[in-house]
Amino acid sequence: MDEQQRTRRPGGRSARVGAAVHQAVTDLVGERGYGGFTVSEVAARAGVADTTVYRRWGSLEELLTDVTLTRLNARSPMPDTGDLAGDLHTYAAQVAQEITGPDGLAVLRLTVTLSGSGPEGMRLRDDFLGERARQMQTMLDRARERGERSLDALDVLDHLMAPMYIRVLFGAGPLTPEYLDGLVDRLLR
Structure with a gap:
């Protein structure tokens, strides 16, 4: 399998990381509210490195927006x-x-x-x-x-x-x- 096929595989590691990070954000907001946690805490709870979060989302605000939009699109067709x-x-x-x-x-x-x-x-x-x-x-x-x-x-x-x-x-x-x-x-x- 070449690299391009591996990156397009639905449900692979990228999907698992995204789901884990999204759930970590949602849980932390529910527990502490916004501003009560850092990217490092999100990463730790999701079981990924901080750099993974920054590389994929760039900032905590971008991550929060992605979580919100993803939930919106998935739940309210x-x-x-x-x-x-x-x-x-x-x-x-x-x-x-x-x-x-x-x-x-x-x-x-x-x-x-x-x-x-x-x-x-x-x-x-x-x-x-x-x-x-x-x-x-x-x-x-x-x-x-x-x-x-x-x-x-x-x-x-x-x-x-x-x-x-x-x-x-x-x-x-x-x-x-x-x-x-x-x-x-x-x-x-």
């Missing part, structure tokens, strides 16, 4: 139920499950923290929000192509996502199916 109401109800339930799951609060805290970590953090936060907006826009574009009423991605963020995030971040109440349905119904009015 855009549903395609055939109509916008169904898509939004399904998406709201998926996001609620994601952010109330074992790593959900840690990922939300990562995103919030990036906003306050200087220009690089702001850029990375904007990358995260841009990815979320692109995902939502895909769902909204499909609805528009079907001839349904058009919504703006910011409307979905303001009226669906933000209330869920606030409830989870501040422990302001559960994300019950009835609550989620109410958010979607108000958005569609």
Whole structure:
């Protein structure tokens, strides 16, 4: 097997290292919050060298952004139920499950923290929000192509996502199916 084939092998050492580092970050954020750990601690917990982390991610902020974006993409795929109401109800339930799951609060805290970590953090936060907006826009574009009423991605963020995030971040109440349905119904009015 040549070197090029080895580097493309899915599930190889690179994938295991990435998964271990991502889990280490998520665990450390959950235990200590952002800023309560270093790249060295991430590397130690993941069982890799510091240089591995720096070579692959460059900085703690880049690593945190990668963890956040990876979790976002893996956990909240855009549903395609055939109509916008169904898509939004399904998406709201998926996001609620994601952010109330074992790593959900840690990922939300990562995103919030990036906003306050200087220009690089702001850029990375904007990358995260841009990815979320692109995902939502895909769902909204499909609805528009079907001839349904058009919504703006910011409307979905303001009226669906933000209330869920606030409830989870501040422990302001559960994300019950009835609550989620109410958010979607108000958005569609």
